[in-house]
Amino acid sequence: MDFTSNKWLKEVGGFKYFFERQYPSLCIFANNYLQDKEVSADIVQEAFVYVWSKRECIRDAAAARSYLYKYTKNHCLNFLRDSKRHQGILTEQMESQKFYRDNLIEQEAYEIIYQAIKDLSSQSQQVIELSLDGLSNKEIADKLDITVNTVKTIKQRAFKTLRRVLSPSLFTFLCMFSEN
Structure with missing residues (x-):
């Protein structure tokens, strides 16, 4: 499947394939913030719905992945702030670019390993x-x-x-x- 344009994003089959490849690692990414698998899965599903709704504006798979990770990160932080489950320095650390970068790198590694296992x-x-x-x-x-x-x-x-x-x-x- 050619992911260098956004044609795949407009096709349900192409989006389904993209979803199946990204969903597991994105859930782990979210769970690193929340430590709650159910809420993490809900936020990730919302992220995919958001990307689907914006599919006309997205140029390729890399942009779609970027939207997914940024949406997920921001909504995880919003959830933590709103639920007041994490306070002070922990939330500050999670909002840092370093935490985001390290978490993203870990998920990229997981995705490559997961594909090799598949x-x-x-x-x-x-x-x-x-x-x-x-x-x-x-x-x-x-x-x-x-x-x-x-x-x-x-x-x-x-x-x-x-x-x-x-x-x-x-x-x-x-x-x-x-x-x-």
């Missing part, structure tokens, strides 16, 4: 995602009705593939979140 075989993808969710090899084996040794073999092969396709720093980032 390119694995279905079983490898399941094992890696369950591992990232914090499940042990035994729990993964029980859930998928396979042996622990099979889980270990699948993980080993999947990580070998991911090591090949991800940059060393992104692979390290992924390893930090996976079970040993």
